[in-house]
Amino acid sequence: VDARRSARSYQLKAVEQDAIEEIKDFVGAMPVPFEHNVGIRFFHADPTKELYSLMKSPPDNIAFLAETDITSISKVGFVGELLILFAQSKNLSTCWYGHYKLAELERLMPHLKSPKQLKEANMGFGYSKGETSGIRAICITPLGYYEDGGLRLIDRITQKTISHKRKExxxxxxxxxxxxxxxxxxxxxxxxxxxxxxxxxxxxxxxxxxxxxxxxxxxxxxxxxxxxxxxxxxxxxxxxxxxxxxxxxxxxxxxxxxxxxxxxxxxxxxxx
Known part of the structure; x- marks a missing residue:
């Protein structure tokens, strides 16, 4: 928990296969204390800014999928954070992203039942503005190795002055x-x-x-x-x-x- 940070700059190299397999094994045996239907899908992305907009995608990424009712969405946060913390224990960086480019995710990881669902995104980003039907990618995360030198100036300032501050x-x-x-x-x-x-x-x-x-x-x-x-x-x-x-x-x-x-x-x- 203390070591985890939201990383917005990655080395453009694939995660070692042994680490990927360890994460997949963890997903298969994840100790979730309630019933859920959160889906976890690993997918590859191109080294462009099409998916995350403000940063280049690393090769390895993960999507968290669920129904779009309120409790299912919240369960995504709980289940996904277990995976993200496990990845951190393997010295891998991550970042929760809800405002991904839906059309690009569908190209990389087909998951929508109808092309019409692309229109539900908020100005093209995220799965939908509100509740919709079916299984959707609620959030995604890059998975990779942090690249400190790749941060924009505004991100470096934010990281040092805002992102670590917590209320009492x-x-x-x-x-x-x-x-x-x-x-x-x-x-x-x-x-x-x-x-x-x-x-x-x-x-x-x-x-x-x-x-x-x-x-x-x-x-x-x-x-x-x-x-x-x-x-x-x-x-x-x-x-x-x-x-x-x-x-x-x-x-x-x-x-x-x-x-x-x-x-x-x-x-x-x-x-x-």
Whole structure:
């Protein structure tokens, strides 16, 4: 978790096959604590800016596919982050991308049922502006070796001044008075949660509690709308993944549930 960074510049060389096979083996045995239908597809891309727009694609890439209802989208964040963290453990760089070029992805990795679905993208980017039908590539990620010298000046500035900053836990609580009731183990898990990546580093998640602080809830504030990213429930799933991993690290075997409430995904992670 500490080592993971969103990389936006890659060496244009293929990932070693042994590492690819290790990741595929991990995907096959991934310890996801709930039922899901998230699909994971590996694909190759050309070294152009057609797919990611602002950077050249490395040879190896991964797509996360699912239905487009709110809970399925949020599950993509949870499941995908498990893979991304595993890739980081192999010293491979990644970056969540929702605003990929849909037509280019379809050329590289055919997955749409109809050419008409290309028109659903937001100005050509991402799978859709909102809910649509069928299985779609909710997000993709490059997979490769970081190239520090390839970053644009604006990216270097952003990386050093914005992308690593995180709000304090108390700022992320639905009720700040809850802080004094939280155990060290819960605080540890929330600390991992607050370090999760999010669109434009917005950190839109909020933590609440049920069952005498034995259940953590993770969701966006009601009515939240991101200024740029149409599907922030992905980010909520990513945060939930980090919290779950933190509790596992402390010896718990948490129960994990996600449901749709008030037009948003609400995760509930219980330690008893």
């Amino acid at each position: 836990i108390i700022e992320l609580l639905d009720n700040q008075d809850d802080l004094i009731h939280l155990t060290d183990d819960i605080l540890y898990a929330l600390d991992l949660g607050r370090r999760a990546p999010s669109a434009a580093n917005s950190q839109m998640w909020r933590f609440g509690f049920e069952d005498s602080y034995n259940t953590i809830t993770i969701a966006m504030p009601q009515g939240y709308r991101h200024f740029k990213w149409e599907h922030p429930n992905v980010d909520i799933g990513i945060c939930a993944c980090h919290v779950w991993l933190g509790l596992l690290d402390k010896g718990f075997q948490p129960n994990v549930r996600v449901s749709e409430e008030d037009g948003r995904a609400v995760w509930k992670i219980s330690v008893r």
